[in-house]
Amino acid sequence: MKKIKYTLIIFLLLFSTKEIAAQKDTIAQQRTARKMLRQGNELYQKKQFTDASVAYQKALGSNSNYDKAAYNLGNAFYQNNNFKEAIPQYELTAKTAKDKFTKAEAYHNIGNAMMESKNYQGAVDAYKNSLRNNPNDDETRYNLAVAQKLLDKQNQQNKDDKNKDNKDQDKKDKDDKNKDKNKDNKDGEDKDKKDEDKDKDGKGDNDKDKNQDPKQDDKKNQQKPKPQQGKMTPQQIKQLLESLNNEEKKTQKKMNAKKAQGKKVKQEKDW
Structure with a gap:
């Protein structure tokens, strides 16, 4: 039983020692953080902002929840x-600060940083949060009015740009459509021109044929089949023979008349 008591006493002593050591480390870190904060403030007053930011970062390294350092x-x-780097630090302060005045100051500075980054919507939201924590801050109220005006102007500009882009796109689509239409018309004209040239080429071939050697034309004509004579009916043959016979009689009569004119007419004496 005594052995168990001794074990518990040793465990409590070890635990207390570690707790005391942790507390000492925490106190040491807090002291280091405060020291680096003061050093950063001195550099900040000298406008050595880069060196000051290094000192503040060391302070946060010793105590990450150090609101003043952030x-x-x-x-x-x-x-x-x-x-952009400043905004997260102000947001950390706004989140961890316990009093509303400190929160209001942090949101106010967030709004200022947003304004410098031309994030007017973010600035408006930050200034509103600042006024929720400190409604009597006239400077924040003025900055909110300026940010709202710039936001409205930005939105209007974006709307105008969008309308312009839509008009430009519509114009481009219309131009492309007209271009395609003109292309179709041009293709049709080119096709008609090709057909016309083809007709001219055919006419030229005809003229070329006219200028060819006549012997070749005769040869071509000789090569053509001759038309066959039509057959006559018996009636047509009879009529043709009668016509020929009548012509022959007329011819014979004319010949006899000529012979008679060549002879002297014998006259009878009138006694």
Whole structure:
């Protein structure tokens, strides 16, 4: 039983020693954090913002929840125009700060950094959060009005740009459509021209045939089959023979008349 008591006493002593050591480490880190914060503030007052940001980062390395170090680091980044890097530091302060005034200041600076980055929607939201924590801050209220005006102007510009892009796209589509239509018309004209040229070529071939050697034409004509004579009916043959016979009689009568004119007419004496 005594052995168990001794074991418990030793365990409690070891645990207490570790807890005391951890507390000492925490206290040491907090002291280091405060020391680096003061060093950063001195550099910040001298406008050595880059060196000041290094000191603040060391302070946060010793105590990650050190609100003042985070807030001042955001200010150092802001002064160096590193607005995007400053915003997360202000957000950390706004999240961890216990009093509303500190939260309002953090949101106010977030709005300022957003304004510098031309993120007007983010600036409007940040200033509104700042006023929720400190409604009496006239400077924040003024900045909110400016941010809202710039946001409206930005939205209108985006709307105009979108309409312009749509008009340009419609014009491009219309031009492409007209281009295709003109292309179709041109293709049709080219086809008609080709057909016309083809007809001219055919006419030229005919003219070429006219200029060929006549002997070749005779040869071609000789090669053509002769038309066959039509057959006559018996009636047509009879009529033809009668016609020939009548012509022959007429011819014979004319010949006899000529012979008679050549002879002297014998006259009878009138006694």
